[in-house]
Amino acid sequence: ETGVTQSPTHLIKTRGQQVTLRCSSQSGHNTVSWYQQALGQGPQFIFQYYREEENGRGNFPPRFSGLQFPNYSSELNVNALELDDSALYLCASSLDLTSGTYNEQFFGPGTRLTVL
Amino acid sequence: AQSVAQPEDQVNVAEGNPLTVKCTYSVSGNPYLFWYVQYPNRGLQFLLKYITGDNLVKGSYGFEAEFNKSQTSFHLKKPSALVSDSALYFCAVRQTGGSYIPTFGRGTSLIVHP
Numbered sequence: 010e011t012g013v014t015q016s017p018t019h020l021i022k023t024r025g026q027q028v029t030l031r032c033s034s035q036s037g038h039n040t041v042s043w044y045q046q047a048l049g050q051g052p053q054f055i056f057q058y059y060r061e062e063e064n065g066r067g068n069f070p071p072r073f074s075g076l077q078f079p080n081y082s083s084e085l086n087v088n089a090l091e092l093d094d095s096a097l098y099l100c101a102s103s104l105d106l107t108s109g110t111y112n113e114q115f116f117g118p119g120t121r122l123t124v125l
Numbered sequence: 126a127q128s129v130a131q132p133e134d135q136v137n138v139a140e141g142n143p144l145t146v147k148c149t150y151s152v153s154g155n156p157y158l159f160w161y162v163q164y165p166n167r168g169l170q171f172l173l174k175y176i177t178g179d180n181l182v183k184g185s186y187g188f189e190a191e192f193n194k195s196q197t198s199f200h201l202k203k204p205s206a207l208v209s210d211s212a213l214y215f216c217a218v219r220q221t222g223g224s225y226i227p228t229f230g231r232g233t234s235l236i237v238h239p
Contacts, residue, residue, distance in 0.1 A: 013168070015168075044229075049232075050231055051215050051217075051231045052215070052229045053229070054226050054228075064225070065225050067226060099168055099169065101168075101169075113159065113171045113174055114171070115171065116161075116168035116170070116171075117168050118166070118168045119167075
């Protein structure tokens with residue numbers, strides 16, 4: 010088990026609602042990335058936060074937004090939910106990706122979001 | 126643009142036999158390459174990575190992968206499969222320098238039969 014935790018485990022929302030997902034990174038890690046994994050697909054990169062700043066963004070609309078806090082925990086917010094937003098949302102933490110050296114990401118168990 | 130292809134949706138192998146899960150990639154410049162495993166209702170677990178150096182990379186749980194630059198491949202291998210290896214395996218690529226955005230393949234389901 011990694012030290013990355015996510016909450017809630019499961020969530021059911023209706024179309025048009027807003028949702029906030031939370032991630033607690035592994036101790037000592039300062040970078041958090043969020044991924045969307047649709048059924049039968051690989052994880053798709055949403056964005057990454059390094060020391061509270063967005064440090065890279067995948068091909069997702071602005072209604073996907075995030076925050077990273079001083080303790081390096083993070084939130085993913087999705088507004089105006091659509092049916093296609095139903096997926097497993099994964100958080101991954103790592104140490105100082107932008108240093109130029111690569112450290113592997115440690116993934117949390119994910120939050121399963123269902124949009125009805 | 127970078128991409129990863131895992132040409133097999135499913136690989137079946139008998140316990141004790143060697144296994145190979147295939148991955149090919151496309152990226153500008155030199156790649157960083159990774160393999161992750163995902164068990165049901167769990168997040169991804171890191172298996173191994175290639176950054177630079179020896180083409181044969183050894184990772185967790187007896188897995189290894191061979192980087193082949195000319196064939197742009199990074200196949201995952203294990204000499205003797207276990208039933209407990211049954212899971213979903215993902216290959217990922219990231220370019221060195223520049224964007225730190227990784228691209229994952231669609232995954233290969235490995236089924237090891239007793």
